[in-house]
Amino acid sequence: MNKEFTVEDRLKERIKELSCLYSISRVLRKHQDDVEATLKEICEITKNAWRHPEAAIVQLKYTNFDIKTGAIPSKYIFQESRLSDHQENLGYIRVYYDSAYFDNTEFLEEEQQLLDQISIEISDFFERERIKEREELLRRxxxxxxxxxxxxxxxxxxxxxxxxxxxxxxxxxxxxxxxxxxxxxxxxxxxxxxxxxxxxxxxxxxxxxxCEMPHQKQAQQIKPIIEQALSLLGPNLKKAGISCQFKIDEENLIIPIDIVQFTQIIFNLVINAIYVSTPQSYIEILVSHTKDTMLMEVKDQGPGIAKTFRKKVFHPFYSTKPLGEGSGLGLSVVHGIVKAHQGEIKIVDNIPNGSNFKISLPLHP
Structure with a gap:
């Protein structure tokens, strides 16, 4: 299908290319919220800028987007330009022809340059969208x-x-x-x-x-603090018919904490574990450490916490307990203390059943 390409033809193609870039720029400027619709419009504009628009198929693939202007032929030739977030390649934009009717000579060098420019425009568009998302997140x-x-x-x-x-x-x-x-x-x-x-x-x-929860952090041996807290909770455990197993990988492990606030963590987590546990079951408290971090796990054998609720349970006044049995503040207090100690808390499944509250605190903040 190749034919001689005259100066007049090249001039027409150049005008199409410039019109294409202008149209894409206009589409991106007027973009509101529908990213997919914007990308579809860009693909259609790109298709019409090529030498044989009636035969060209444009595909734009980027993360979870895969947009095509038509069905890609089983045998094809294509031009391609990669989409990038300036750190790694995350997708591409391609223009296809059916290889039964076209060969690579149908693609122009100017078209490749145009495709490269279009990919820059699209990559910049996605970067702006990411910045907007980050700004919106920070605002919220x-x-x-x-x-x-x-x-x-x-x-x-x-x-x-x-x-x-x-x-x-x-x-x-x-x-x-x-x-x-x-x-x-x-x-x-x-x-x-x-x-x-x-x-x-x-x-x-x-x-x-x-309150701002002022704390007086001092280097403390962690084992006696946990043992003292469990001793005070002994009557609660006995009344519920539940045992508590405490294991620590280093008997003399020392960590900078506020004793009162750390004891509050133990109290709240163990009392919650007692509430959801059945008689004759047990609660585990496991303490381990690495060079820089102490990890404490409080495991119960209750019904567990659904993944959809795991973030909500740390919100103030959120409670799954019946009215009058919980204030909805216990876990939010725990979360605040952990954050005040520059640590992290998360909930994972306990195997085979129940919940595991995992708290990591820095040994050298």
């Missing part, structure tokens, strides 16, 4: 942090205002209880005292969550 994070800061201020104020009346309710209820002889009144007072204690615990967690 900033808004989220602002909301949390406002929530913290409101929460601290509410907690402070509630603390005094709750203390009065509890004190007067205990005073009446001490002088009471009536069984029905005693039962009612027991309920008031339990509700007041429960409410005061929520207030304590609210204040802990709302």
């Amino acid at each position: 994070k900033a808004e989220h942090n602002d909301r949390l800061a406002i929530l913290g201020e409101i929460t601290a104020g509410i907690a402070h205002e509630l603390n005094t009346p709750l203390g009065n309710i509890l004190g007067f209820a205990e005073l009446i209880q001490a002088n009471n002889k009536d069984d029905q009144t005693k039962n009612d007072l027991d309920k008031i005292i339990k509700a007041s204690i429960y409410s005061r615990e929520i207030v304590k967690k609210l204040m802990f969550f709302a």
